[in-house]
Amino acid sequence: MHKTIAFCLPALLLAACGSEPGEEVSEAELAARQHVECALGEGSAFAPDCWIDGDASAPGGEFIVRHPDGAFRRLMTAEDGSGIRAIDGADEATSRLSDDGGTLLVTIGADRYRFPARAGTPAETDATTPTPDASAAR
Template structure:
């Protein structure tokens, strides 16, 4: 630091800190919460039990808030007609597929795997209820 003016020496630590803050924030591997579902979000391709689930009641209907590890979230309305779940807000539609005891839901580039139970006659209609 020899040869630097007093002003230059005082600003140097700030420049070092600014350089550190331009790095990408560290995303936790699992969203904070007590209940989790498998998901593949934010460009991930492999499903992992990383998304937290919050259950809320809105006008007598069950809504699932799925929190991503990076802080984003999606809201899903649980349907009672055997179709499973639907996106509760936003412009994207949910594509659903029943796979054994699980309901795979895809919204945009994000995928979620919910435990599901078939309603009586669900095999013929392809319907499932998310728990």
């Protein structure tokens, strides 16, 4: 009985990560992902290693930022377009616009993300606050 449980546990853990054991991602699927620069952990450098599942550009839109190691962050674009907030987890997200105004810098715990930013129209947001531009994150 213990051998059966020990054998099944790794398969269950892999299934929980959203992929089947041995499943490979095609090059077309990799190319279609919306990549975003991330720096995971203290002292790490930014690289375009993370990708977005969902719509990060719609106010109030929920999306997931996936890390290359299988970890992820569930996030939401603020309704007023002022930034991004974490939906779950213990760490809160802080957002700020880069000095040049082209990048929304988001920090959650020791992880940092760079989202391309675009100013919304006054009808959508305050013209001075950025919203993530998911189309530029490719």
